[in-house]
Amino acid sequence: MTERILVTGGGGFIGSHLARHLYSQGNxxxxxxxxxxxxxxxxxxxxxxxxxxxxxxNCNAATKGIDKVYNLxxxxxxxxxxxxxxAEVMHDNVLINAQMLEASRKNGVERFLFTSSAxxxxxxKQTDPNVTGLKEEDAYPADPDNFYGWxxxxxxxxxxxxxxxxxxxxxxxxxxxxxxxxxxxxxxxxKAPAALCRKVAEASNPGSLNIWGDGKQTRSFCYIDDCVRxxxxxxxxxxxxxxxxxxxxxxTINELAKMIxxxxxxxxxxxxxxxxxxxxxxxxxxxxLARKVLGWKPEVSLEEGLAKTYRWIAEQHATVQ
Numbered sequence: 001m002t003e004r005i006l007v008t009g010g011g012g013f014i015g016s017h018l019a020r021h022l023y024s025q026g027n028x029x030x031x032x033x034x035x036x037x038x039x040x041x042x043x044x045x046x047x048x049x050x051x052x053x054x055x056x057x058n059c060n061a062a063t064k065g066i067d068k069v070y071n072l073x074x075x076x077x078x079x080x081x082x083x084x085x086x087a088e089v090m091h092d093n094v095l096i097n098a099q100m101l102e103a104s105r106k107n108g109v110e111r112f113l114f115t116s117s118a119x120x121x122x123x124x125k126q127t128d129p130n131v132t133g134l135k136e137e138d139a140y141p142a143d144p145d146n147f148y149g150w151x152x153x154x155x156x157x158x159x160x161x162x163x164x165x166x167x168x169x170x171x172x173x174x175x176x177x178x179x180x181x182x183x184x185x186x187x188x189x190x191k192a193p194a195a196l197c198r199k200v201a202e203a204s205n206p207g208s209l210n211i212w213g214d215g216k217q218t219r220s221f222c223y224i225d226d227c228v229r230x231x232x233x234x235x236x237x238x239x240x241x242x243x244x245x246x247x248x249x250x251x252t253i254n255e256l257a258k259m260i261x262x263x264x265x266x267x268x269x270x271x272x273x274x275x276x277x278x279x280x281x282x283x284x285x286x287x288x289l290a291r292k293v294l295g296w297k298p299e300v301s302l303e304e305g306l307a308k309t310y311r312w313i314a315e316q317h318a319t320v321q
Contacts, residue, residue, distance in 0.1 A: 004028045006062060008053060008100060009072030010045065011036030013183030014115070014175070017224050018070060018231060020044035032062045033073065039182040054095040059103035068235065069112045071100050076148060077189030079212070082119070083277040086147035093148075097155040101162050113171040113235050114159050116242060119149030120174060123280055129218040129252065131282030136174070136242050136289055145280055156242055163240060171234050176246025176285040180224030180305060181312030192253065193221060193260075193309060200260050201314040206267035213278030215254035215270060220247040220284045223305035226298040233294040246285030247298045253278075259303060263310045 005022050009015035010031025016039070023029040023044050030047040051058040053073050063069060075092040076082060082089060097114065104112045121134045122143035144150045152174075162168045179193035186198055199209050222245060230245040251259075254270060261268045290296045 002027045004065060004067045006030045006032065006066040007070045007072060008032050008062065009074060014178055014224065014227060015072040016040050016044060017182065018228050021228050030066065037184060053100060054092050056099045059099040063103045063107040063109055066107065067110045069104050069109050071097065071113060072115045078191045078195060079277050079279045081189050082146050082148040090147050090151045093151045098158065101158065105162065105166055105168055111169045111235065113173065114155060116152045116156050116172055116174045117149065118174055118176040118246065118283055118285065119145045120153040120156065126280035126283050129216055129282040131218060131284050133248055133284045133286030135286040136244060170240055172242040173231060173234060174242055174244050175227065176244060177219050177221045178224055178227045179221050179309060181309050185313045185316065193256065193306065194313060196257050196260050197310045197313040198317065200264045200266065200268060201317040203266060203268050208271050209257055209268050211253060211257060211270055211272045212276035214272050214274060216252050217278050218250050218252050218282040220250050221302060222247045222298055223300035226300055230290060230294060230296045233296050237294065239293050243289055243293060244285045244287050245290060246287060248285060248287055249302060250284045259306055260310055263307050
C-alpha cells in the first residue's frame with residue numbers, strides 16, 4: 001500500500017536520499033525545502049515545494065493531505081558553521097520544528113518523525129578520544145554540544161509534550177555523522193568526510209592536506225544508505241523514544257584523512273591547524289538499542305563508503321574545473 005509522505009529538508013543531503021528511496025517504493029512523496037542542492041539527477045519525488053518552513057502558513061500547506069512526515073528540515077552545517085552561528089540556528093530550527101509539529105497535528109498526520117543529532121549529548125561525556133559509545137539515556141543531565149545541540153534536545157522534549165498532550169504518534173532519531181555522495185561538499189556547511197574528500201580531490205600530487213585541530217579527535221561515521229534504511233525502519237515500528245542511528249567504529253580524523261588519501265592514490269602529507277574548530281574530543285555511538293528494536297546495524301564499511309563518496313566528489317571537482 002502506497003502512502004502520502006512528506007520529507008522536509010528534501011533538497012538537502014539526507015532528505016534527498018530518503019525521498020528517493022521512498023519514491024522508488026511507489027509512494028506519493030512531497031519534498032519541501034527552502035533551497036535544493038540538485039545533486040541527485042533523476043526525479044526522486046512526486047511533488048516539490050520551495051517553502052520557508054519558519055512561516056506557519058507554509059507548514060500548513062506542506063502537511064496538507066499527508067499521512068507521514070519525515071521532518072529533516074534544519075538550518076545547519078559542519079563544525080565550522082555550527083560553532084560560529086548560534087542565534088540564527090536556534091531561531092530558525094525552533095520555528096520550523098514547532099510549526100511543523102502543530103501543522104501536522106492540525107492536518108491529522110498519522111505519524112511524525114523528527115531527526116535529532118548526536119550534538120544533543122553532553123559535552124562532559126565527550127572529553128576523551130577513547131570515548132565510550134553514547135547511549136540514548138546519556139542525554140541527561142543535559143549539556144549539549146553547542147547551540148545546535150540545545151535546539152535538538154529542546155525539540156525532542158517538545159515532541160514528547162505533543163505525544164503526551166495530543167496523543168501524536170512521533171518517532172525521534174539521533175543521527176551520528178552521516179556521510180556519503182550527492183550531498184554538500186563545499187561552501188562551509190559540509191561535514192568532515194565531505195570536506196576532506198574535497199580537499200584531497202583539490203590537492204596537487206604530491207601535496208598536503210589541512211586538518212582542523214591535531215587530528216587526534218575521534219568520531220564514528222555512518223553511510224547514507226544505512227542511515228536511510230534505519231530511518232524508514234523506525235518510522236514503520238511502534239517505538240516512540242529517541243534512538244541512535246550511527247556506527248560504533250571509532251576513528252581519529254587523521255585516520256579518516258589517510259583512508260581518503262589512500263583511496264585517491266595521491267602522495268599527500270597531513271598538516272594541522274590548531275586554531276580551527278574541532279568540536280568535542282571524542283564521539284561514538286552505542287547502537288545496541290537500534291539492534292534490539294529495529295534489527296538494524298550498519299552494513300557499508302567505512303572504506304567502501306568513503307570510496308563512493310570520494311569518487312563522486314572528485315567527479316564534481318573535475319567537472320567544475
